[in-house]
Amino acid sequence: MNEHKEPFLFKSYERIIGIAHDVNELKSEMERLSKVDPGAVNYHLKEKHIVNWLNYIGEGELAKKLENVTDVNDALVLLKEEKSAKTEKPLSETQGHEPIKQKRRGGGRRKKSQSNI
Numbered sequence: 001m002n003e004h005k006e007p008f009l010f011k012s013y014e015r016i017i018g019i020a021h022d023v024n025e026l027k028s029e030m031e032r033l034s035k036v037d038p039g040a041v042n043y044h045l046k047e048k049h050i051v052n053w054l055n056y057i058g059e060g061e062l063a064k065k066l067e068n069v070t071d072v073n074d075a076l077v078l079l080k081e082e083k084s085a086k087t088e089k090p091l092s093e094t095q096g097h098e099p100i101k102q103k104r105r106g107g108g109r110r111k112k113s114q115s116n117i
Contacts, residue, residue, distance in 0.1 A: 008053040012040040023059060026050070027079045034072045041072040050075070 008026060010018030010033060017040060018033050020026035033041050044050050045066070054063035062082055069075045 005057050008050065010040055010044060012037055022057070023054075023062065023079070023082075026054075027076070027083070030072055030076055030079070034076065038072050041075070042070060045072065045075055046070045 005021075008020045009016050010020075010029060017037060018029040020029050030041055048067075051063045051066050054060070054066065062079075065078050065082070066075055069078065
């Protein structure tokens with residue numbers, strides 16, 4: 001069941017300066033805002049807004065990792081580590097397996113047309 005979740009809104013003095021619908025967008029917005037308004041991101045980290053939102057969208061493990069983080073650069077390091085840990089497969093899962101060959105579609109011989117009857 002894919003339930004609709006509210007996005008995270010980065011705000012600075014009641015102005016929306018960024019929006020994230022998932023962890024990837026959160027990381028992208030934090031990277032962008034770290035260059036233009038790091039204070040706004042630090043505020044959301046200190047006030048636990050980001051941690052609360054991560055729990056809300058079902059990312060409890062990541063929320064725990066960010067629980068005591070108050071600096072955008074520290075948060076970005078953790079987010080990058082989290083992403084690489086999820087995308088890397090242990091060697092044991094990839095060793096000893098042959099690449100899967102794709103089946104040809106419509107294999108076999110073509111029928112001869114009977115245009116000379």
